[in-house]
Amino acid sequence: MKASYVAIALCTVLVVMLATEEVxxxxxxxxxxxxxxxxNAISSNTAPSNLCCTKLNQQKPCLCQYLNxxxxKQFVNSPGARNVARACGVPFPRC
Structure with missing residues (x-):
């Protein structure tokens, strides 16, 4: 009986975590x-700023939309943009 309460609690936590992720x-x-x-980092091939990397991570779900x-497309798919994504640790999307 006690194990079923633990299973229900774990399922509830999992559902809440998934719902939060979707939001x-x-x-x-x-x-x-x-x-x-x-x-600047894209056009001059310099290291991206912390703000750039933060914004790039925030916009990661949008990159395919930008590529389409x-x-x-010419800016997002440029070698400079790929270098910035790599420097920021953002995988380049496969759309």
């Missing part, structure tokens, strides 16, 4: 201007 992903607003702090946009 945090859904809270991302895709806005390419959020990555403006990365422009003809106006943004």
């Amino acid at each position: 945090s992903v859904a809270a991302v607003t895709c806005n390419p201007t959020e990555l403006s702090s990365c422009a 946009n003809p106006n943004l």
